[in-house]
Amino acid sequence: MSASDITMMRIMARWQGGAAERLKEAALTLFQSHGYDGTTVAEIAAAAGVTERTFFRHFADKREVLFFDQNAFEGVFLAALPASGAPMELVTAVLAGAASLFPDERRPWSRARQAVIVGNVALQERELLKMSLLAVALTRALTERGIDPVDAALAAEAGVAVFRTAFAAWIADGEERPFPEIQTEILNRLRALL
Amino acid sequence: MSASDITMMRIMARWQGGAAERLKEAALTLFQSHGYDGTTVAEIAAAAGVTERTFFRHFADKREVLFFDQNAFEGVFLAALPASGAPMELVTAVLAGAASLFPDERRPWSRARQAVIVGNVALQERELLKMSLLAVALTRALTERGIDPVDAALAAEAGVAVFRTAFAAWIADGEERPFPEIQTEILNRLRALL
Numbered sequence: 001m002s003a004s005d006i007t008m009m010r011i012m013a014r015w016q017g018g019a020a021e022r023l024k025e026a027a028l029t030l031f032q033s034h035g036y037d038g039t040t041v042a043e044i045a046a047a048a049g050v051t052e053r054t055f056f057r058h059f060a061d062k063r064e065v066l067f068f069d070q071n072a073f074e075g076v077f078l079a080a081l082p083a084s085g086a087p088m089e090l091v092t093a094v095l096a097g098a099a100s101l102f103p104d105e106r107r108p109w110s111r112a113r114q115a116v117i118v119g120n121v122a123l124q125e126r127e128l129l130k131m132s133l134l135a136v137a138l139t140r141a142l143t144e145r146g147i148d149p150v151d152a153a154l155a156a157e158a159g160v161a162v163f164r165t166a167f168a169a170w171i172a173d174g175e176e177r178p179f180p181e182i183q184t185e186i187l188n189r190l191r192a193l194l
Numbered sequence: 195m196s197a198s199d200i201t202m203m204r205i206m207a208r209w210q211g212g213a214a215e216r217l218k219e220a221a222l223t224l225f226q227s228h229g230y231d232g233t234t235v236a237e238i239a240a241a242a243g244v245t246e247r248t249f250f251r252h253f254a255d256k257r258e259v260l261f262f263d264q265n266a267f268e269g270v271f272l273a274a275l276p277a278s279g280a281p282m283e284l285v286t287a288v289l290a291g292a293a294s295l296f297p298d299e300r301r302p303w304s305r306a307r308q309a310v311i312v313g314n315v316a317l318q319e320r321e322l323l324k325m326s327l328l329a330v331a332l333t334r335a336l337t338e339r340g341i342d343p344v345d346a347a348l349a350a351e352a353g354v355a356v357f358r359t360a361f362a363a364w365i366a367d368g369e370e371r372p373f374p375e376i377q378t379e380i381l382n383r384l385r386a387l388l
Contacts, residue, residue, distance in 0.1 A: 088387055128326035129319055136322070153359045154384045161351030165344055190348045193282055194388045 020058045022048040027065040028109065031116045036062075036123065063126060066113055068101075070130060074137040076101055087147050087155035094138065095159055095183055102170060102179040111171045135160040162187045214252045216242040221259040222303065225310045230256075230317065257320060260307055262295075264324060268331045270295055281341050281349035288332065289353055289377055296364060296373040305365045329354040356381045 026047035030039040041062050045055040059065050067073075080097020082090055102110065117123040135156045142152035166183035169175060175182070220241035224233040235256050239249040253259050261267075274291020276284055296304065311317040329350045336346035360377035363369060369376070 125323055125327075128330070129323055132322035132326055133319075150359055150363065150380065150383060151387060153362070154355060154380070155387055157355030157358070158352065158384065158388065161348060161355065164351070165347045168347070169344065186344065186348070189344060190352065191388045193345060193349055194352065194385045 019048065019050050019054055023050065023055060023058060024065055027062070028112050028116065031066075032112060036116050036120050063123060066116065066123065067126060067130060070133060073101075073130065074134055077134065077138060078141050081141055081145070084145060087142060087151045088158070090142060090145065090147070091138070091155045091159035092187065095163055095187065096180065098163060099180040099183055102167070104178055107171060110167075114171050131160055131164055134163075158190060162190055213242065213244050213248055217244065217249060217252060218259055221256070222306050222310065225260075226306060230310050230314050257317060260310065260317065261320060261324060264327060267295075267324065268328055271328065271332060272335050275335055275339070278339060281336060281345045282352070284336060284339060284341070285332070285349045285353035286381065289357055289381065290374065292357060293374040293377055296361070298372055301365060304361075308365050325354055325358055328357075352384060356384055 023044060027039070027044045030043055030047060034043075039062070041055050042052055044062070044065065045052045048055075077094050077098045080094050082093050084090075085093070117127055138156035138159060139149075139153045142156055143149050147155070162183060166179065166186045169182050169186065170177075170179050217238060221233070221238045224237055224241060228237075233256070235249050236246055238256070238259065239246045242249075271288050271292045274288050276287050278284075279287070311321055332350035332353060333343075333347045336350055337343050341349070356377060360373065360380045363376050363380065364371075364373050
């Protein structure tokens with residue numbers, strides 16, 4: 001591969017990244033104004049200034065515009081997993097890493113997205129499944145770190161429960177604290193409950 | 195409604211319950227011998243000695259033969275929920291009640307079912323979603339008992355994590371301990387982890 005090929009691939013990758021972001025913004029705006037069911041892929045593509053074909057290069061369907069790519073999503077969590085440690089030490093490190101997904105400037109988008117999701121059972125189910133698949137991936141990664149499989153499953157499920165609950169609190173009306181602070185408090189609440 | 199009408203309805207209800215059980219047994223046998231994808235509803239109905247129409251009176255599709263009806267499933271958990279108590283006291287009572295779903299004589303069926311599910315991504319996802327929906331229902335029920343919503347979500351997720359992990363251990367090769375004993379041990383392991 002020549003240097004100019006690589007340059008061209010970089011330019012295309014940057015452009016495609018831009019298209020994905022524009023498609024997400026356009027989709028969310030349309031979902032809010034016309035409803036999720038009342039919005040078509042053709043309308044989203046047109047609003048983002050791209051073709052339907054470009055839409056489908058980035059997303060499998062209309063629903064996926066609202067969700068992180070599962071591999072990329074899990075990758076952010078797993079990238080923060082230390083090489084060794086006690087189960088909940090490892091999970092605590094993973095949660096700290098995952099908090100990077102949710103800087104304050106993302107909160108308005110996440111709130112708008114949530115408003116779309118609560119109105120649609122299929123979207124709610126997709127969200128639940130994404131979380132469950134994350135717990136499965138985290139369980140596997142902890143087991144690969146030598147953690148006993150039962151402890152790995154329990155620690156992973158507890159971690160995902162803390163993450164989900166923190167996310168719900170972070171996007172609640174009036175909440176202004178940053179994600180990491182909320183998540184740490186919620187992990188402590190889980191410890192206190194048990 | 196006459197006494198004979200009521201008698202007839204009771205007989206039909208009993209017969210229909212029998213049909214659902216026969217359909218489940220027939221489906222699992224066929225899934226094991228011909229594979230899940232290689233088995234049709236027509237074949238399941240024929241093996242159970244009923245019509246396809248009868249099949250669809252009991253199950254929405256081929257997949258649902260392997261799962262509890264969601265409402266009935268959640269109902270078993272929620273029926274064991276005390277009127278008041280601390281979050282994890284309530285959840286512990288719920289788990290004890292749910293253990294009634296898995297008497298020892300059910301274990302062979304549950305193991306055979308699991309062997310079918312691990313071979314099919316869509317079935318695995320259905321199983322994960324059923325568990326997530328259970329956690330949602332339990333969160334709501336705890337909130338209705340006056341538990342703070344964050345504590346309710348955390349306690350419900352922890353309870354479902356214990357239940358799922360206990361179920362996986364109960365059907366593991368060579369495991370002979372009864373479900374309630376395993377579940378209690380796993381709840382204690384979660385406490386120890388946190």
